[in-house]
Amino acid sequence: MSDNSELIVPQTSVPAELVPTPVSLVPHLREVAILLDIDGTLLDLATTPREVWVPPGLSETLNILMQRTSGALALVSGRSLNDIDLIFAPEMFPAVGGHGAEMRLAGGSEADAIKAPPLDKELKRRLAAIAKLSPGILLEDKGYSLALHYRLAPQAEKAIYEAVSRIRAELPGAPIEVLPGKCVCEIKPAGFTKASGVRELMRHAPFEGRRPFFIGDDVTDESVFAIMPDFAGLSFSVGRRALGVDGHFDAPDDVRAFLSQLAQLGTNSTSSR
Incomplete structure (x- = not known):
């Protein structure tokens, strides 16, 4: 202190x-x-x-x-x-x-x-499913973005980012951005x-x-x-x-x-x- x-x-x-x-x-x-x-x-x-x-x-x-x-x-x-x-x-x-x-x-x-568009509902649904990869992954829906917290499941970090990358590869036209943070992977619209x-x-x-x-x-x-x-x-x-x-x-x-x-x-x- x-x-x-x-x-x-x-x-x-x-x-x-x-x-x-x-x-x-x-x-x-x-x-x-x-x-x-x-x-x-x-x-x-x-x-x-x-x-x-x-x-x-x-x-x-x-x-x-x-x-x-x-x-x-x-x-x-x-x-x-x-x-x-x-x-x-x-x-x-x-x-x-x-x-x-x-x-x-x-x-x-x-x-x-409030100029930013909310995250696409179908994209949000697919991203939210990533939380099922491991117990301890916490899903946070912020409206404009979706955050996957893995402080309680640090071993899942690689799997989370790989899953997000697969979704992005399947949707190359989706204007989204991935924000890595401290034990969190956040996805939001670009712009x-x-x-x-x-x-x-x-x-x-x-x-x-x-x-x-x-x-x-x-x-x-x-x-x-x-x-x-x-x-x-x-x-x-x-x-x-x-x-x-x-x-x-x-x-x-x-x-x-x-x-x-x-x-x-x-x-x-x-x-x-």
């Missing part, structure tokens, strides 16, 4: 004076947009998707940062908006959901844009990604014109890492040193500690004025 009383600095290879810290970010909170992946970044991974939980104080931290950035904080996830809301209930944060299929610009509002969702988000107030600060952990976050330079933004990975990022955090504990310090320092600086 990270000690919140100590200054948490993302580990990085860039010059120390360029590394964002809670202290250096506080004066610029009205100029930045804070974008955060959920699973493996804000929240610790769990055995099943339904077992993740929000640690005490995290929602309060996010709400403080929402206020300090004038609303420019958003969750960026492969989960649907509905699923995100269930996890963080009763809070409803701005978010890009479904790997870019859904977007909500303001907390507590309805989705602002949208977390990066396309973030690009759309950054076109709208209160995010437009701000410098994004994105933290993510998985392969699906790499598309967002890649576009941060287009916005003069910064990206940080969690648990691994992803290619092209400005630095990394060791674990979600460190991300939460960093955000908590940023919120506390921001509050203190406001009250001292």
Whole structure:
């Protein structure tokens, strides 16, 4: 566990004076947009998707940062908006959901844009049958995508991807994309990604014109890492040193500690004025 009383600095290879810290970010909170992946970044991974939980104080931290950035904080996830809301209930944060299929610009509002088509029903049925390959494979229907979780059946990884490859070979015209993740194989329609969702988000107030600060952990976050330079933004990975990022955090504990310090320092600086 990270000690919140100590200054948490993302580990990085860039010059120390360029590394964002809670202290250096506080004066610029009205100029930045804070974008955060959920699973493996804000929240610790769990055995099943339904077992993740929000640690005490995290929602309060996010709400403080929402206020300090004038609303420019958003969750960026492969989960649907509905699923995100269930996890963080009763809070409803701005978010890009479904790997870019859904977007909500303001907390507590309805989705602002749903442009992505849902996964074809027959294709979904065929993909869902893969879960029968082994006990422990968990099927998650996200509407816009289908996820096969094998954390409880790691020996089935090769068989799952081989089965998906066979289905794709039989349907060469199907516009689908396979997203490998941490003990999960996810299949979604092609044409949208977390990066396309973030690009759309950054076109709208209160995010437009701000410098994004994105933290993510998985392969699906790499598309967002890649576009941060287009916005003069910064990206940080969690648990691994992803290619092209400005630095990394060791674990979600460190991300939460960093955000908590940023919120506390921001509050203190406001009250001292």
